[in-house]
Amino acid sequence: MAPRLYLFGARSTLLRIQPSRRTPKSASCKALQQRWITADERPLPTTDEPKGPNQEQLPHVSEEAAAVDKMMGEVAPDIGQGTPVQDILKRDPEGQDKAPKVIQEDIKKSNSPSGSRSYSTSARRSSEGLQMTSSAGEMELPPSMTFKDIPHEMGGEGHKFGLPEVPLARTDHFKKRYHPVVDQFTKALMKHGKLGAAQRATADILNTLRTAPPPQSKSSKTGHTLLPSAGPLNLLPLSPIQYLTAVLDSVAPLVKIRQQKGLAGGGKALPIPEPIGVRTRRKAAIKWILDSASKRNEVRLADRVSREIINVAEGTSSAWDKRQIVHKTAVAARVNVKAMTKRK
Amino acid sequence: MSLSICTGCLARLCITQRAPSIPSRTFSTTNPQAGSPTSRKIKSTKAPYRSSLTFNRSRRPRVVPKLPMIGERKALRKRIVISNTNALEVQGLQDLNVKNMVDETQIGQMLALNEELLDHLRDVRAFKPTQNWNMFRKPSTLMRRESVELGRAILDVSAGRAEERPRTVRRIIAGERGTGKSLMLLQAMSMAFLNDWVVINVPEGQEYTIAHSAYAPMSINSERQLSPDQTAQTASKQSQGSQEMIYSQPTLTAELLQRISKSNENVLKRIPLAHEYKFGDYEPKNLYSLAVVGVEETSLSWKVWQTLWEELTSPSERRRPPVLVAIDGIDHWMTLSKYRSADYKPIHAHQLAPIRHFVEVLFNQNGAGQLANGGIVLAATTGSNAPSVPAFELLMKQLDARTRGLKMGDDGFPMPQPYKTVDQRVLNLLEGSAELNVQGLKGLEKDVEARGLLEYFARSGVFREVVSERTVAEKWSLAGGGVIGELARFGSRLRV
Numbered sequence: 138m139a140p141r142l143y144l145f146g147a148r149s150t151l152l153r154i155q156p157s158r159r160t161p162k163s164a165s166c167k168a169l170q171q172r173w174i175t176a177d178e179r180p181l182p183t184t185d186e187p188k189g190p191n192q193e194q195l196p197h198v199s200e201e202a203a204a205v206d207k208m209m210g211e212v213a214p215d216i217g218q219g220t221p222v223q224d225i226l227k228r229d230p231e232g233q234d235k236a237p238k239v240i241q242e243d244i245k246k247s248n249s250p251s252g253s254r255s256y257s258t259s260a261r262r263s264s265e266g267l268q269m270t271s272s273a274g275e276m277e278l279p280p281s282m283t284f285k286d287i288p289h290e291m292g293g294e295g296h297k298f299g300l301p302e303v304p305l306a307r308t309d310h311f312k313k314r315y316h317p318v319v320d321q322f323t324k325a326l327m328k329h330g331k332l333g334a335a336q337r338a339t340a341d342i343l344n345t346l347r348t349a350p351p352p353q354s355k356s357s358k359t360g361h362t363l364l365p366s367a368g369p370l371n372l373l374p375l376s377p378i379q380y381l382t383a384v385l386d387s388v389a390p391l392v393k394i395r396q397q398k399g400l401a402g403g404g405k406a407l408p409i410p411e412p413i414g415v416r417t418r419r420k421a422a423i424k425w426i427l428d429s430a431s432k433r434n435e436v437r438l439a440d441r442v443s444r445e446i447i448n449v450a451e452g453t454s455s456a457w458d459k460r461q462i463v464h465k466t467a468v469a470a471r472v473n474v475k476a477m478t479k480r481k
Numbered sequence: 482m483s484l485s486i487c488t489g490c491l492a493r494l495c496i497t498q499r500a501p502s503i504p505s506r507t508f509s510t511t512n513p514q515a516g517s518p519t520s521r522k523i524k525s526t527k528a529p530y531r532s533s534l535t536f537n538r539s540r541r542p543r544v545v546p547k548l549p550m551i552g553e554r555k556a557l558r559k560r561i562v563i564s565n566t567n568a569l570e571v572q573g574l575q576d577l578n579v580k581n582m583v584d585e586t587q588i589g590q591m592l593a594l595n596e597e598l599l600d601h602l603r604d605v606r607a608f609k610p611t612q613n614w615n616m617f618r619k620p621s622t623l624m625r626r627e628s629v630e631l632g633r634a635i636l637d638v639s640a641g642r643a644e645e646r647p648r649t650v651r652r653i654i655a656g657e658r659g660t661g662k663s664l665m666l667l668q669a670m671s672m673a674f675l676n677d678w679v680v681i682n683v684p685e686g687q688e689y690t691i692a693h694s695a696y697a698p699m700s701i702n703s704e705r706q707l708s709p710d711q712t713a714q715t716a717s718k719q720s721q722g723s724q725e726m727i728y729s730q731p732t733l734t735a736e737l738l739q740r741i742s743k744s745n746e747n748v749l750k751r752i753p754l755a756h757e758y759k760f761g762d763y764e765p766k767n768l769y770s771l772a773v774v775g776v777e778e779t780s781l782s783w784k785v786w787q788t789l790w791e792e793l794t795s796p797s798e799r800r801r802p803p804v805l806v807a808i809d810g811i812d813h814w815m816t817l818s819k820y821r822s823a824d825y826k827p828i829h830a831h832q833l834a835p836i837r838h839f840v841e842v843l844f845n846q847n848g849a850g851q852l853a854n855g856g857i858v859l860a861a862t863t864g865s866n867a868p869s870v871p872a873f874e875l876l877m878k879q880l881d882a883r884t885r886g887l888k889m890g891d892d893g894f895p896m897p898q899p900y901k902t903v904d905q906r907v908l909n910l911l912e913g914s915a916e917l918n919v920q921g922l923k924g925l926e927k928d929v930e931a932r933g934l935l936e937y938f939a940r941s942g943v944f945r946e947v948v949s950e951r952t953v954a955e956k957w958s959l960a961g962g963g964v965i966g967e968l969a970r971f972g973s974r975l976r977v
Contacts, residue, residue: 348565374567436549
């Protein structure tokens with residue numbers, strides 16, 4: 138029987154050498170690959186164009202060393218020529234430990250760069266040219282200062298516009314930028330997936346709530362009032378979202394009736410009242426309001442719904458009756474809650 | 482292959498009364514004769530394929546939704562409410578008056594429009610349904626730098642009238658959508674009413690070109706003949722002038738006269754006529770009764786309008802007030818209208834008499850723009866409903882170049898592309914319109930004007946955030962650099 142796996146057979150694709158992970162090249166490496174002017178040392182043309190992200194990098198180690206030496210009053214290395222690795226390592230005791238063994242031995246043998254080439258294989262730009270292109274208009278920070286220490290009247294430490302206040306508000310999230318009640322109401326209003334139309338209708342509804350005369354309570358006749366947390370009715374139009382929230386929360390049922398099969402016997406369903414969360418309560422309220430709004434005669438949907446919301450606030454909407462029916466059934470069926478728990 | 486019959490045979494064919502004999506079909510066993518009509522049809526007891534078997538459904542009457550009354554929806558759409566009693570009253574809100582309309586310290590402040598002014602503005606149709614007047618307790622407008630400058634122009638013209646050196650200001654207000662062009666017209670009208678001017682307003686230029694109202698051919702200017710030595714350009718202009726038919730729009734003119742008579746009633750009633758006129762049975766005594774003739778007799782409206790304009794703008798010994806002409810949506814007047822001629826050719830907007838008249842006044846064609854008693858002619862372009870009119874765009878660029886000091890033939894003066902046909906009627910308007918300039922409206926200033934607007938929103942209870950430098954800068958940036966329409970939307974947006 139032939140082996141299942143032909144490692145070196147025709148299907149050579151099984152063995153594929155993974156390409157090594159690309160490491161970001163340092164600026165000096167990149168600079169070496171570029172073509173520089175070698176024949177006559179003309180300075181490169183400079184442009185006023187904005188610099189790219191990978192331009193104006195930190196200077197080459199040799200140049201940095203030259204600058205440091207110049208500041209310290211020491212003899213600077215000749216940056217007209219390329220610096221051998223050994224020279225760089227000489228100044229870097231940490232790098233010496235990580236250097237290849239050959240170089241380590243070389244350093245040990247003699248401190249003089251006897252093993253390096255006497256000529257350079259790379260042609261570098263003259264230092265003047267480099268200076269011209271680098272650090273144009275860049276803010277030079279004193280060495281004792283970090284970016285964190287930049288003062289700014291608006292921002293805190295080192296931030297141009299300051300940090301946002303934590304914890305972030307719920308509406309700071311892009312997908313939750315609307316008030317939860319408004320969002321739920323809009324989505325319930327939506328037909329055929331036309332969210333934009335629903336949003337326009339909601340905006341019109343809230344505008345109507347803002348501009349219509351404040352609701353006149355008819356609770357003496359009907360007995361239905363808004364929750365006391367809604368505040369005085371004549372102030373509701375000033376904050377339409379609170380108006381809508383108060384209406385929905387007031388007319389929302391506290392429980393729902395679940396028809397449980399198989400408990401009553403004889404194929405009859407047993408009604409069991411169940412407490413529901415705030416979102417589900419509001420969902421029922423929105424449904425009742427939209428149902429009774431659809432029976433109204435106003436031309437625009439926004440007018441029908443907003444009139445119905447005002448009616449709820451006044452206590453005359455049929456949504457209140459639906460709420461009462463649910464609550465009465467729940468009271469009648471509350472004995473079944475026990476039956477359900479017994480079963481468990 | 483040749484046909485077996487010829488046309489001659491067909492011509493000789495005689496149609497007889499006798500019924501054609503029914504050919505017997507040898508291969509069919511069915512009766513070729515139709516059944517007698519008296520024979521009863523046998524009803525099939527089987528239900529048709531895939532139809533409902535319930536009986537109740539068919540008996541239930543179909544619910545037909547009641548359609549709204551004719552015009553109800555449009556009335557809803559065009560309804561203008563200019564006050565909201567629920568909004569908070571802004572304390573210390575000043576009314577717009579003759580003094581503060583030129584006061585530079587009022588820049589960035591909201592100024593309310595008083596009751597009398599509101600009536601006038603309503604009658605002249607200065608308010609638009611897209612503006613948010615229904616959010617606030619009292620209708621007020623923001624004083625911008627441009628508004629104060631406009632107020633100064635109005636006072637200048639008034640002063641010139643008093644010193645017997647009448648001045649006419651002609652201006653086109655251009656700008657992007659929501660930059661407050663129509664509101665600038667409204668402010669101009671309010672200031673003109675405050676100074677007892679006569680205000681003539683065309684609230685929507687599009688109404689004149691969409692062929693929704695009556696029109697009739699008026700006259701043919703066929704007297705002028707072409708001379709051979711005329712240049713090509715002038716020849717084409719002449720030929721246009723010599724052959725074209727002018728159409729009157731009696732209903733629209735009557736509506737215009739109604740707006741004028743209703744809103745300027747007090748001023749017009751004070752002015753007696755310079756000459757005597759007789760229109761049928763009507764013998765008007767003053768300018769108001771003259772305008773009313775055109776309202777009552779629609780067929781006379783164009784003649785009445787011409788007379789009224791003549792009376793208002795001709796030099797007279799008696800003192801006549803300056804005139805403000807405000808036109809909104811001038812773009813629609815620079816292209817073909819939706820009206821058709823008797824040959825079913827589209828009629829150019831400039832062939833419609835009211836449009837022609839106002840365009841001549843605005844661009845000072847044939848000296849029509851010289852108002853003997855002084856006045857301002859303001860036109861605004863439309864930002865939201867602009868038709869694509871390359872000729873007018875070019876004309877606006879040319880006007881703009883001219884205000885920058887360039888002349889026709891200079892380097893950089895915009896010219897039509899050589900191989901494109903551009904509406905010459907529109908381009909020819911450049912000649913003669915030397916004093917006409919274009920005012921480009923941009924966004925509000927951030928620190929003064931935008932802040933003033935948002936503070937007013939906050940004090941009315943509409944904007945429910947703290948008005949700080951940060952929020953003002955945020956809304957200003959979101960509103961595209963303080964575009965006032967957008968800023969008003971952000972100011973009234975409901976947040977948590």
